Amino acid sequence: xxxxxxxxxxxxxxxxxxxxxxxxxxxxxxxxxxxxxxxxxxxxxxxxxxxxxxxxxxxxxxxxxxxxxxxxxxxxxxxxxxxxxxxxxxxxxxxxxxxxxxxxxxxxxxxxxxxxxxxxxxxxxxxxxxxxxxxxxxxxxxxxxxxxxxxxxxxxxxxxxxxxxxxxxxxxxxxxxxxxxxxxxxxxxxxxxxxxxxxxxxxxxxxxxxxxxxxxxxxxxxxxxxxxxxxxxxxxxxxxxxxxxxxxxxxx
Numbered sequence: 001x002x003x004x005x006x007x008x009x010x011x012x013x014x015x016x017x018x019x020x021x022x023x024x025x026x027x028x029x030x031x032x033x034x035x036x037x038x039x040x041x042x043x044x045x046x047x048x049x050x051x052x053x054x055x056x057x058x059x060x061x062x063x064x065x066x067x068x069x070x071x072x073x074x075x076x077x078x079x080x081x082x083x084x085x086x087x088x089x090x091x092x093x094x095x096x097x098x099x100x101x102x103x104x105x106x107x108x109x110x111x112x113x114x115x116x117x118x119x120x121x122x123x124x125x126x127x128x129x130x131x132x133x134x135x136x137x138x139x140x141x142x143x144x145x146x147x148x149x150x151x152x153x154x155x156x157x158x159x160x161x162x163x164x165x166x167x168x169x170x171x172x173x174x175x176x177x178x179x180x181x182x183x184x185x186x187x188x189x190x191x192x193x194x195x196x197x198x199x200x201x202x203x204x205x206x207x208x209x210x211x212x213x214x215x216x217x218x219x220x221x222x223x224x225x226x227x228x229x230x231x232x233x234x235x236x237x238x239x240x241x242x243x244x245x246x247x248x249x250x251x252x
Contacts, residue, residue: 001093002180002181003047003066004196007181007194007196008009008193008223009132009134009135009138010134010141010142010145010194011139011192011193011194012129012132012134013062013134013138013139013141013142014142014145014146014183014192014194015068015129015192016127016129016130016134016139016142017139017142017143017192018029018126018189018190018192019068019069019070019072019073019126019129019130019144019187019192020068021189022072022073022190023064023065023068023069023076024064024065024068024071026061026064026076027060027061027062027063027064027065027068027072028061029061030057030058030060030061030064030076030079031057031058031061031062031065033061033083034054034056034057034058034059034060034061035054035058035123036054036131037050037051037057037058038052038054038055038058039045039054040052040054041053041054044200049084049086053082053086054082056079056082057079060072060076060078060079060124063075064076069128070123070126070128070129071123071124071129073119073123073126074114074119074120076119076196077116077117077118077119077120077123077228078100078116079116080112080113080116080119081112081113081116082116083109083112084109084110084111084112084113084114084115084116084138085109085113086109087106087108087109088104088105088106088113089111090104090105090109091105091106091109093114115210116219121195125191128202134196143184145176146183146185146189146192148176149174149176149183149185150185150188150189152174152176154174157176158234158236159176159177160174160175160176160177161174161175161176161177161229161234161236161237162218162229162230162233163175163218163227163228163229163230163233164190164219164227164228164229164233165186165187165225165226165227166215166225166226166228168229169251171186171187171190172187172188173185173186173187173225173227175200175219175220176235177197177240180196180197180198180235181194181195181196181197182194182196182199182200182220184200184220186225193220193221193223194221195220195221196221197241198239199219199220199221199222200219200220200221201218201219201241202216202217202218202219202229202230202234203216203217203218203219204216204231204234205217208228211228211230212230212232212235213228213229213230214229214234215227215228216228216229216234225244
């Protein structure tokens with residue numbers, strides 16, 4: 001069983017693992033789109049605005065690949081908003097010139113702005129994750145724990161529960177109920193939460209329609225998620241909470 005201090009360090013290590021992974025993937029994608037934008041900007045007729053946008057994307061992508069930091073999440077948000085505004089604005093310009101712009105790019109532009117705005121709550125979530133410097137052993141432990149939970153098969157791992165985080169965009173989530181602490185993945189690792197067992201709770205609020213599941217509020221270390229959880233996994237949680245953790249861990 002790990003101490004509260006060790007769990008705090010493990011949480012910071014997990015945050016860094018998540019940020020570095022996301023920025024690596026996003027950095028590659030943004031760099032590629034930046035290169036494509038630069039190429040498109042110099043093909044006649046030249047487009048100075050697209051050229052500037054391509055430079056922004058290329059710089060953002062390369063910066064995130066070479067210097068991963070939570071600020072890169074906000075940087076990506078700025079890029080998405082800029083690209084969305086360009087796609088919307090170029091449609092209006094084309095229409096004003098007598099052309100027939102594709103509605104696809106207009107709709108995509110709106111969604112890109114929405115996605116860009118969603119980057120800022122995520123930036124605030126991880127803004128302080130790089131203030132400490134966890135030892136390599138904690139980083140490796142966090143990577144392995146996340147990987148193991150992502151690959152776990154709940155039917156064969158009775159210490160794992162799954163639930164759906166409800167909202168505008170529902171997300172799958174799962175948690176490993178270990179002795180003394182809980183590791184929770186939201187969105188298959190978009191967010192990772194580590195907390196002592198007493199800081200994890202499932203508060204049932206009602207029954208879900210047309211399914212063998214309940215609606216609930218999942219409490220994880222001060223954060224709360226409205227969720228839907230199956231009866232089977234709710235019983236797993238209750239057994240663990242009642243003190244059956246050693247049996248669950250042995251069965252895993």
